[in-house]
Amino acid sequence: MSSKGSIKKIRVNLKHAPYTIYIGKDIFKKIPSYLNKLKLGNFGIVITSPKIYSLYRKAIQSNFGSKNFKIIKVADGEIAKSQNWLFKVIDGIIRSDDYKCRPFIVCLGGGTIGDLGGFVAAIYKRGIPYIQVPTTLLAQIDSSIGGKTAIDLPAAKNILGAFYQPKAVFIDPAFLSTLPLAQFKEGLAEVIKYGVIKDAVFFRFLKANHRKIFMSDSSCILKILSTCTKIKAKIVEEDERETKSLRTILNFGHTFAHALESSLKYRKISHGQAVSLGMIYAGKLSLLRRKCSKKALVELIDTLKLFSLPISITFDLAKTYKSLIHDKKFISGKIRMVLLRKIGKVEVSEDIRPHDLKRTFKLLKPSLH
């Protein structure tokens, strides 16, 4: 990582598609000059949402108001990752595309816009360049990095997608000033996850600074952004397409989280809340398998509590178990899960049996604590 002035640069060293993540307050204003250097094309399609556009209209117009750009506003939230919006965006691009045009995409928004815009970039004319300009904490530390792009179909979330890397990622913490607290906490669950899977020192930094973090202390936020993006960049570098089970560790807490979200039909509980509970589930399973100490599990639960993330829930055991089993690939009666060894270290286990999963469910009832 290098740092020039107040801009931090993190390189994602992928053999065929290396790129840089730029982090810095007000970097958004500097994007036009970076675009001049990056030479991605002569026509920028900016994909954003009415909410982000209304909050940042002046800055967006100042960057992308010229005839060399077209701004396309898609619906706010997960609905943007639909077949309907995919084709609306593609229609919008086709209408402005002529033989002289070399289009590229600017994804300006949360993870939903990043996933949709990245997927459009991956499939339009067999691939056009794109950049990520994430505006939620979750998108800044997670979804904008790594090239996983996708939309949802009624059958399943993220079922239609591609690995397709951006040409650059611009992370401006200034966007977080308008982010609602609930949305900020969505990102925090994943921030804590990074500490748990890879960096005990960072985990303890979060614990010690939880008050400052909630007050959006700028040096804490910058530390969070640079640490998490570095961890994600490194994992993606080593296992771009999740073929070596390294990228799998990012799924810590997600097996149970996805089962819970799906059994509750993606209502009642947010992804971040489900990840918080999922990390506790994975921790309890790890303790059951004697992979981690009780102390590590208690430290994890106490930290989630500090960030007012949920640590208990009443849920339908049978339904959640059914969706967990339904989601997972069993190989010789066993499934793969990410287990906790200690704070800062996890391992991928290939031999989790339904029996272990059921016993852990029982440990969670009636509350997770």
Ligand SMILES: NC(=O)c1ccc[n+]([C@@H]2O[C@H](COP(=O)([O-])OP(=O)(O)OC[C@H]3O[C@@H](n4cnc5c(N)ncnc54)[C@H](O)[C@@H]3O)[C@@H](O)[C@H]2O)c1
């Ligand atoms: N590609 C990946 O690797 C990856 C990883 C994790 C999650 N995801 C995907 O990310 C999506 C979730 O992303 P998200 O949590 O960013 O949700 P989101 O994109 O729906 O944004 C959440 C809400 O915050 C609003 N918002 C965005 N920026 C704002 C700002 N600066 N100020 C005020 N409001 C703002 C949005 O308008 C929206 O209402 C899911 O679809 C998930 O599947 C992808």
Ligand SMILES: [Zn+2]
């Ligand atoms: Zn997640």
